[in-house]
Amino acid sequence: MAVYTEVPPEELEAFLTCYGLGPALTFKGIAEGVENSNFLLETPQGRYILTLYEKRVARDDLPFFLGLMEHLASRGIACPTPLHAEDGAILHELAGRPAAMVTFLEGLWPRRIHPFHCQELGTHLARLHLAGGDFPLSRPNNLSVTGWRPLYEACRSRADEVVPGLALELGNELAFLEAHWPQDLPAGVIHADLFPDNVFFREEKLTGLIDFYFACNDFYAYDLAICLNAWCFEPDGAFNATKARLLLAAYRNVRPFSGAELDALPLLARGASLRFHLTRLYDWLNHPEGAFVQPKDPREYLDKLRFHQQVRGPGAYGLD
Ligand SMILES: Nc1ncnc2c1ncn2[C@@H]1O[C@H](COP(=O)(O)OP(=O)(O)OP(=O)(O)O)[C@@H](O)[C@H]1O
Numbered sequence: 583m584a585v586y587t588e589v590p591p592e593e594l595e596a597f598l599t600c601y602g603l604g605p606a607l608t609f610k611g612i613a614e615g616v617e618n619s620n621f622l623l624e625t626p627q628g629r630y631i632l633t634l635y636e637k638r639v640a641r642d643d644l645p646f647f648l649g650l651m652e653h654l655a656s657r658g659i660a661c662p663t664p665l666h667a668e669d670g671a672i673l674h675e676l677a678g679r680p681a682a683m684v685t686f687l688e689g690l691w692p693r694r695i696h697p698f699h700c701q702e703l704g705t706h707l708a709r710l711h712l713a714g715g716d717f718p719l720s721r722p723n724n725l726s727v728t729g730w731r732p733l734y735e736a737c738r739s740r741a742d743e744v745v746p747g748l749a750l751e752l753g754n755e756l757a758f759l760e761a762h763w764p765q766d767l768p769a770g771v772i773h774a775d776l777f778p779d780n781v782f783f784r785e786e787k788l789t790g791l792i793d794f795y796f797a798c799n800d801f802y803a804y805d806l807a808i809c810l811n812a813w814c815f816e817p818d819g820a821f822n823a824t825k826a827r828l829l830l831a832a833y834r835n836v837r838p839f840s841g842a843e844l845d846a847l848p849l850l851a852r853g854a855s856l857r858f859h860l861t862r863l864y865d866w867l868n869h870p871e872g873a874f875v876q877p878k879d880p881r882e883y884l885d886k887l888r889f890h891q892q893v894r895g896p897g898a899y900g901l902d
Pocket residue numbers: 584612614615616617618619620631662684685686687688779780792793794795
């Protein structure tokens with residue numbers, strides 16, 4: 583349950599007054615999500631999401647995340663728009679935490695992925711990349727190749743508890759990726775965590791993209807690699823090339839990618855697998871006993887990594 587911080591009613595009322603909103607008609611904690619405390623708030627003026635930023639989100643990064651959502655929304659991307667309070671600022675403090683309010687998006691995230699989801703996702707991901715092209719702020723991706731070794735070192739001594747031989751296998755993969763990671767593919771603002779639980783649909787159409795708290799500047803094709811992993815494997819672990827083809831083809835219709843981007847996809851997909859494997863492994867080995875939030879299984883991403891290691895070219899992803 584991701585409500586780490588309780589909000590006293592009198593503080594909420596004062597907070598809403600700063601936005602010219604209120605009173606709260608309903609105010610409910612949202613159980614989903616693991617990073618921040620989220621609340622659904624209904625006011626006479628409409629529905630909003632209130633987020634209190636917990637410690638894993640660096641305060642210095644909040645202007646980038648919130649500014650990006652505002653920028654993208656103003657260019658027609660279906661993402662939450664932060665509200666400005668009457669003092670003009672987006673970010674305030676509530677219950678001792680940095681806090682912001684964003685618009686509520688309709689739709690539900692898909693529990694079971696169908697090919698049309700991947701097609702819609704490809705179109706909207708490409709639009710997001712284009713719309714972010716003139717966003718003036720930037721933020722390095724601290725979970726790209728240079729960020730993986732510290733995570734690996736933090737997990738290394740206990741990795742074999744999770745899968746026998748894992749420390750050696752990950753060490754070899756990391757060395758390979760460090761030696762071969764591309765230097766100069768087309769880059770810009772990427773979402774970097776566009777998993778199904780961050781994408782809303784209604785009647786087979788994409789209605790919203792949320793959770794921009796890993797957004798950063800990196801290769802556009804790396805965002806596609808993250809999506810290939812998160813959307814194109816079946817629950818039994820099988821790769822679905824039809825879904826991959828639909829995702830990539832829909833993306834390419836909006837933002838054509840270069841031959842270099844296409845050729846780099848297998849390597850980027852290995853990197854994307856290692857990134858989510860390592861963060862999950864770290865959380866798996868370090869979560870407090872009896873914590874509310876159950877860590878995600880890192881082995882899912884080890885299997886994806888092993889799949890991409892066998893891929894010999896982008897044709898495996900259904901494209902020519
Ligand atoms: N703008 C929005 N409109 C409607 N629902 C939203 C919105 N933002 C968040 N939610 C709801 O809150 C839930 C948690 O949001 P989110 O995924 O951003 O949480 P988090 O804890 O910040 O991130 P993470 O998924 O990385 O743990 C979502 O699954 C969704 O149900």
